[in-house]
Amino acid sequence: MAENFSARKIWNYSPDEPISYNPLFDRPVNAVKIFNGMVRRWISISRFLLSVLLGFVIYQYLTPSLQTMQNLAADWVLFIFLRNTALLCLVAGSLHLYLHAYKVQGDRFKFLKREMATNNKNFKFNNQVYDNIFWSVASGVTVWTGYEVLYLTSVANGWITVAPFADHPIQFFVWILCFPLIRGIHFYFIHRLLHHPFLYKHVHIIHHLNVNTGPWSGISMHPIENLIYQSSPLIHFIIPSDPVIVILHLLLVTVNPAFTHSGFEKIMNKDTKISDSADFHHQLHHKYFDCNYGNMDVPLDVWLGTHHDGTKEATEKLRMKKRKAVA
Structure with missing residues (x-):
């Protein structure tokens, strides 16, 4: 059974069962679990499905024409920056207001009882939310826009190959x-890199100040970390894809973290679940630091010995490992 508030006085809420990963990697293969996992991802309301739909809308209606983007110009670059800022404000801002400011669902499914930090000198403006907003926009949106502009102007000028949906629907x-799978593998290894003592001290520490995370914590990172973290879409410069896919990929690494860092496992309307939100797997990483570097889509943490399944036994094992390291 996962850690709970009464046992450890740590969590306001934690799942009843130990953390499990993508059933695709279970052995022996369980077809029912794989099917149910796909249904949750694709058919039910999920943050992944919402990102897919949003990607289509953005490219179709909120992206300049390829002809316009052949030449770098401040007007269309600024438009994309402001569009991305507005998208992040819409998602992260709405989640913050619903879950933290107005506390519409109270503390139901909230991992940690305490609120976002105020009067804390570790954060800019002595306020965790203001600090997170600053880094999310000044660093996160700037890097996001930079990668997007680099890709779109490359497509517009024919510098890279694309694979339009009309010609390559299966692809x-x-x-x-x-x-x-792509994001899970990339995230694990760049995250391990960011925990190198030098990079952690000078770069990753900004993100890890958020032990108690909120929607604005998602891409609240040092610019160097955002450059590394958001780099997975560079694969599209090598392997052709439709531009909609690249827009979606960027959304998944920038807007989706507002959900995964919301601090609440589920978003509720009274007794009805609206959507899944944060996962306990990553919350454990923010709490304990030396575990769960990846995500639940690829069980690299299990394979490489950095897994914490949320149980009391896993916490004790991690603490013992740390004590041995400093002995």
């Missing part, structure tokens, strides 16, 4: 199906 859907 289009293969990309979407592979996103969780």
Whole structure:
């Protein structure tokens, strides 16, 4: 059974069962679990499905024409920056207001009882939320926009090859199906890199000040970390894809973290679940630091010995490992 508030006085809420990963990697293969996992991701309301739909809308209606983007110009670059800022404000801002400011669902499914920090000199403006907003926009949106502009102007000028949906429909859907695997592998290894003592002290520490995370914590990072963290879409410069896929990929690494850092496992309307939100797997990383570097789509933490399944036994094992390291 996972850690709970009464046992450890740590969590306001934690899942009843130990953390499990993508059933695709279970052995022996369980077809029912794989099918149910796909249904939750694709058919039910999920942050992944919402990102897919948003990607189509953005590219179709909120992206300048390829002709316009052939030449770098301040007007269309600024438009994309402001569009991305507005998208992040819409998602992270709405989640913050719903879950933290107005506390519409109270503390139901909230991992940690305490509120976002105020009067804390560790954060800019002595306020965790203001600090997170600053880094999310000044660093996160700037890097996001930079990668997007680099890709779009490359496409507009024919510098890279694309694979339009009309010509390559199967490849289009293969990309979407592979996103969780691509992001899971990339995130694990760049995250381990960011925990190198030098990079942690000078770069990653900004993000890790958020032990108690909120929607604005998602891409609240040092610019160097955002450059590294958001780099997975560079794969599209090597392997052709439809531009919609690249827009979606960028959304998954920038807007989706507002959900995964919300501090609440589920978003509720009274007794009805609206959507899944944060996962306990990553909350454990923010709490204990030396575990769960990846995500639940690829069980690299299990394979490479950095897994914390949320149980009391896993916490004691991690603490013992740390004590031995400093002995």
